[in-house]
Every structure is written in C-alpha cells, then in structure tokens.
Amino acid sequence: MNHTIDSIHKSEYQEVVAVWEASVRATHHFLKEEDIQYFKPRILNIYLDAVDILCIRNEKKEIIGFIGVAAHNLEMLFIHPDYRGKSIGKSLLNFALKNMQVTKVDVNEQNEQALGFYKHFGFHVVNRSEVDASGKPYPILHMELKNK
Numbered sequence: 001m002n003h004t005i006d007s008i009h010k011s012e013y014q015e016v017v018a019v020w021e022a023s024v025r026a027t028h029h030f031l032k033e034e035d036i037q038y039f040k041p042r043i044l045n046i047y048l049d050a051v052d053i054l055c056i057r058n059e060k061k062e063i064i065g066f067i068g069v070a071a072h073n074l075e076m077l078f079i080h081p082d083y084r085g086k087s088i089g090k091s092l093l094n095f096a097l098k099n100m101q102v103t104k105v106d107v108n109e110q111n112e113q114a115l116g117f118y119k120h121f122g123f124h125v126v127n128r129s130e131v132d133a134s135g136k137p138y139p140i141l142h143m144e145l146k147n148k
Helices: 010-027 033-050 088-099 112-120
Strands: 005-007 052-057 063-070 073-079 104-108 123-129 140-145
Touching: 005 088, 010 033, 010 063, 010 073, 033 063, 033 073, 052 088, 063 088, 073 088, 104 112, 112 123, 112 140
Parallel strands: 073 104
Antiparallel strands: 005 052, 052 063, 063 073, 104 140, 123 140
C-alpha cells in the first residue's frame, strides 16, 4: 500500500500528541501512568519543535502516524493503534531512510516489537543505557544501520 507523507503544522500538535498517547498506551505497557503524564506536555511543548516531523493521514485527513527526525536520528515513530499492521510505520521509516538520511534510532529495551521492527530494517544494537534520556529507569538500546 502506498501512503502519502505529509507535513504537520504546529496547530496540529494536539492531534499528534493524541496519536502519541494512543500508540504509547497500546505498545509501551512497561510505562507507568505518571510517566505518560510526565512526557505528554514535553512532547507537545518541547520535543515536537526539536525534530523534523512528518505524518501519514487517513481518508479524513486525520493524522494516523508520524515520525520525528533530528541529526540523522529517528527520534519518534508512532502509529495510532487502529492503524497498526497496515504498513504505516514501514512507509514512514522507508521515507526517513531514503529522504532524511536516518542512520540511528533509540528504542526502549522493553519494547520488543519495535526492536524487531528496526532489526528487520537493518538496524543493530551498538550500545545500551540503563536509563532513558529523562533519567527514568527504562533501559534504552542505541541502534544504528548496518553498513551495506
């Protein structure tokens, strides 16, 4: 299936955060509610402005998945749970690899589905951090693309 990559306007950030939250609740079962509430305003007010952000929309023009890239690092890839398994993530990642020169991604160690997804695309673990970037006790796997 061919998906159209689209830009996101700052006025749509609330919609992006809603997709992020729905995705996190469906895939990041290791997070506590207080962690989701901690990250939510940071996503809205800090993190989205720190990345080049693009999305895929449904037929109603609603955002159903998005990526955020900074300095060749895939910082965000989140898909609304109603659209998982429909190649949205694959389309976004392929676009980022081809057009945004992504070569690195950090993944929560407990998110085994994401780990497998990135390995499928040729990423491999090069390092591990005991805590995430916020100092929370969620180990992060630092992945890079294998040299081809």
